[in-house]
Amino acid sequence: MQSSFSPLVAISPIDGRYQKQVNELSGYFSEFGLIRYRVRVEIEYFILLAEKGIFKMPAKIKPAQLRAIYEEMSEADAQQIKETEKTTNHDVKAVEYFIKDQLHQLGGDEVAEWVHFGLTSQDVNNTAIPLLWKEAVEESFMPYLLNLIATVKEMARTWKKIPMLAKTHGQPASPTTLGKEIMVFVERLQNQIDLFGYVPYAAKFGGATGNFNAHQVTFPKHDWVAFGNEFVNERLGLQRMQFTTQIEHYDNLAAHFDTLKRINTILIDFCRDIWTYVSMEYFKQKTKKGEVGSSAMPHKVNPIDFENAEGNLGVANALYEHLSAKLPISRLQRDLTDSTVLRNIGVPMAHSFIALKSIEKGLGKLLLNETKINADLENNxxxxxxxxxxxxxxxxxxxxxxxxxxxTRGQEGITQKSLHKFIDGLDVADKIKNELKAISPQNYTGVEFDY
Known part of the structure; x- marks a missing residue:
């Protein structure tokens, strides 16, 4: 999809400064993306109605021709729908008219009125939106997150045998290994991804107030609940909620947002830890010719990628918080507050996407400084x-x-020599003294985990 819009005049940085980093999400969350998914739902519903014998499709019109309407949809097609919307003042009705026009071109005027048969706009929106959300998660966001986790896990394996001074309450604590501390985040992230997978992509499909009123009164002998379940569950790959108002509950969508918010919180924690290790000089950072770390201090190499990620993750979480708190609430059988809010579900994912790419970039700059890590162990x-x-x-x-x-408590200058002197003064067997003297900050790291 091409556009003459300049990122320099964008209000949002995700469509401006960071547009190239999140461009792959526009096919899902842009106005064009939403229109295309709406057309897809209407077309698939139209095809299934014919397959179930509700009406007879003209022999000259094939399902592949109908699917090509959304599969090959252009920006010009979407613009045509937007022009119609100026008259209808209703976005879904404009989609209906567009499909009828496409049927006219295929010679299908006689079946045009089966487009959008018995539906309310939310039957389209509450299937199109969870469908685009599902495909954005599965095709773009989750693969990128899983690749990042794989990168972090590989780094953990590389640093598996690097002893490191731990810090609890900001104070020196029992030594650990750098690899294991990195694996903490791998496990946390994977746990949340597993939880995310348990939550279905829910959809609403049942007519004006969820009871198939128009369908039932027109074809009272047809099992419309079974039809709706087949359409949503099998044809679209979502999960149809059985008892709804005019809109979907959004409870499961809110659960997705809450899980993604926890994932982002874990990533913020990770960024802050890496940032702190950089400040402690446990990591140095690769420099790139021509880059500037500070406009005033030439020596600086700032951990800007992790700071950028932390900022974008925070923005994403603020939006996820609002989405998950607002969407499940609707007055009686529906109000319109969900409509404008739903248009923003791609915004927090875009900010998260920017963060993932910043973390990946930052990790690629890290250089392990074993000398500093070992010095801190030796000094403690x-x-x-x-x-x-x-x-x-x-x-x-x-x-x-x-x-x-x-x-030791509150004492300075505890060294190997002073500690061994203390051990020599203990009233224990020489064998025990030798065992105690064999312990060092470098080898007192506990179990060697398998990962």
């Missing part, structure tokens, strides 16, 4: 106090915790 021998007092408990040494607390 006090962290093996936990190991020493625990082994002393095993050999029934009296009050081992208190002995190590007096030695």
């Amino acid at each position: 021998w006090a962290v093996v106090a936990e190991a020493i007092q625990t082994i002393l408990r095993r050999v029934k040494f009296p009050q081992p915790y208190e002995a190590l607390k007096d030695l």
Whole structure:
């Protein structure tokens, strides 16, 4: 889809500064995308009506010809619908008229009135929108997220044996490995993706107030509930809600938003941790000729990719929060507040998409600084106090915790030498002393996990 619109005059940065990064989402969430999905729903419904014998399709009109109307839809076609909307002041009615015009060109005037038969606009919107949402998630967003997780997991494996000083409450704590700390985020993200998969892509399809009134009064012997289920569940690949008002409940859509919000929150946590490791010089960053880190300080290489990601994830979450709180609420059988809100569901996904690409870019710049990581371990021998007092408990040494607390808590200058001197003064067997002296910040890292 081509457009002469200049990103320089866009109000939103996702259609301006970042337009190239999120261009693949426009086929789902743009006005063109929504129109195309509406046409797709109307066409597939029209075809199924004929297949079920509700009306007889002219032999000269083939399903492939009808599907080509949405499969080959152009921007000019969508513009034609927008021009009609200026007269109808109703976007779905404009789609209906467009399809009837296409049928006229195919010689199908005699069956044109079966287009949009018995439907309200929400039968179209509440199938088109979950369908475009489903395909955007499955075809674009989730594959990118899964690829990013795979990249992070591979980095974790690379750093599996890198011992690192942990920080709890910002203070030196029992050593860990860099790989395992990265794997924490892999597991958290994968858990949320699994949860996301349990939530169906729900749709509404049942006439003006959800009871198939027009369908039933016209063809009372036809099983319209079965028809609706087949159309939504099998033809569109969604899940039809059985008891609805004029609109879909949006409860499952809200659950999707809430899960994506948690995914974004985990990614914010990840960005902040990586940012902090950069500030601690555990990572250095690759430089690129010609790039500037600061307009005033030539030496700086800022972790801007992780900061950019954090900012975009925050914007996305603010929007997801509103969407999930607002959409499930509608006065009585329907009000129109969902309509304008639903047009924005692609915005938080776009901001998330920008963030994913920024994280990927930032990860590609990281250079491990083992010298600094090891120096921090060497400067914090006090962290093996936990190991020493625990082994002393095993050999029934009296009050081992208190002995190590007096030695290390709030004390500076705890070194290998001072700690070994303390061990030499303990009333324990030489074998135990040797066991204690073998412990170091570099090897006191716990279980070696398989990942």
